[in-house]
Amino acid sequence: xxxxxxxxxPQVILPKxxxxxxxxxxxxxxxxxxxxxxxxxxxxxxxxxLPSRACEAFFRGLEALDxxxxxxxxxxxxxxxxxxxxxxxxxxxxxLVPDGIFFDHLANRxxxxxxxxxxxxxxxxxxxxxxxHDVFGHVPMLADPVFADYMQAYGKGGQRALSLxxxxxxxxxxxxxxxxxxxxxxxxxxxxxxxxVSSRTESIFALASPSPNRLGFSLERVMRxxxxxxxxxxxxxxxxSLQYLLDVTTKTDxxxxxxxxxxxxxxxxxxxxxxxxxxxxxxxxxxNSGGRLGQEA
Ligand code: HBI
Ligand code: FE
Numbered sequence: 001x002x003x004x005x006x007x008x009x010p011q012v013i014l015p016k017x018x019x020x021x022x023x024x025x026x027x028x029x030x031x032x033x034x035x036x037x038x039x040x041x042x043x044x045x046x047x048x049x050l051p052s053r054a055c056e057a058f059f060r061g062l063e064a065l066d067x068x069x070x071x072x073x074x075x076x077x078x079x080x081x082x083x084x085x086x087x088x089x090x091x092x093x094x095x096l097v098p099d100g101i102f103f104d105h106l107a108n109r110x111x112x113x114x115x116x117x118x119x120x121x122x123x124x125x126x127x128x129x130x131x132x133h134d135v136f137g138h139v140p141m142l143a144d145p146v147f148a149d150y151m152q153a154y155g156k157g158g159q160r161a162l163s164l165x166x167x168x169x170x171x172x173x174x175x176x177x178x179x180x181x182x183x184x185x186x187x188x189x190x191x192x193x194x195x196x197v198s199s200r201t202e203s204i205f206a207l208a209s210p211s212p213n214r215l216g217f218s219l220e221r222v223m224r225x226x227x228x229x230x231x232x233x234x235x236x237x238x239x240x241s242l243q244y245l246l247d248v249t250t251k252t253d254x255x256x257x258x259x260x261x262x263x264x265x266x267x268x269x270x271x272x273x274x275x276x277x278x279x280x281x282x283x284x285x286x287x288n289s290g291g292r293l294g295q296e297a
Pocket of ligand 2: 129133134137139177194195
């Protein structure tokens with residue numbers, strides 16, 4: 001089976017009359033009772049699952065933003081709090097937006113969030129980011145000043161990667177940090193990646209399963225590593241601190257790094273490379289037995 005990366009995915013089409021930056025009104029008044037209940041269900045499940053799993057910065061953000069379990073948040077209210085904390089705002093979009101548009105938002109401290117919520121038939125698995133993933137998963141970390149700067153730096157880097165033709169490499173950095181990153185703390189590994197914190201099943205799997213590799217983060221290593229968007233990750237990368245992530249991103253000159261990467265092969269998902277710091281050498285049993293689909297068989 002070929003590996004599908006997000007950079008290969010089709011993106012949604014700009015709705016008629018949509019803004020050139022792809023933003024749309026959130027339409028908070030249009031959510032149904034059932035949609036608000038879906039948020040509350042997802043929220044309550046994560047409120048139960050995340051203690052001792054998610055990192056402190058995530059909980060601080062959740063608290064500071066008063067992101068609650070009483071239905072889908074109104075972006076206007078959320079933005080008052082968020083912009084006062086770190087200067088970030090949330091803008092509503094219809095789904096995945098083109099890369100250049102996405103990076104332009106991030107570079108200007110705007111986070112594009114899908115305004116729709118998943119159906120009750122797909123509470124646990126999603127291919128397209130919905131409002132629960134985007135807001136519950138991403139926004140608490142944007143209330144952290146260091147992570148807030150990292151996301152903006154990523155957006156600026158994305159614009160450059162796009163113009164140089166190295167988007168695939170930079171997209172892997174986003175995937176293995178913003179979406180699926182783990183953090184080393186004195187009390188053990190903690191989750192900061194939005195793809196994990198917004199998923200009950202993956203927040204358990206990412207820390208506890210013997211299947212995936214857990215490896216020390218290295219910028220070059222991560223940018224060479226393939227990823228999958230269709231199931232639990234087969235490798236997670238562990239950063240020593242959010243500050244480290246920001247520093248390595250802002251102090252590296254990505255131009256020469258891309259040139260170097262262009263001469264090196266991609267690294268398969270489950271590989272261990274010389275120089276890897278191995279937190280967990282995974283069995284890969286989950287992936288080898290067919291993953292999500294194999295579990296049901
Ligand atoms: N659009 N809404 C949205 N959310 C994303 O995370 C996103 C996107 N468009 C492109 C994109 N991500 C990728 O370029 C990044 O994952 C690198
Ligand atoms: Fe995301």
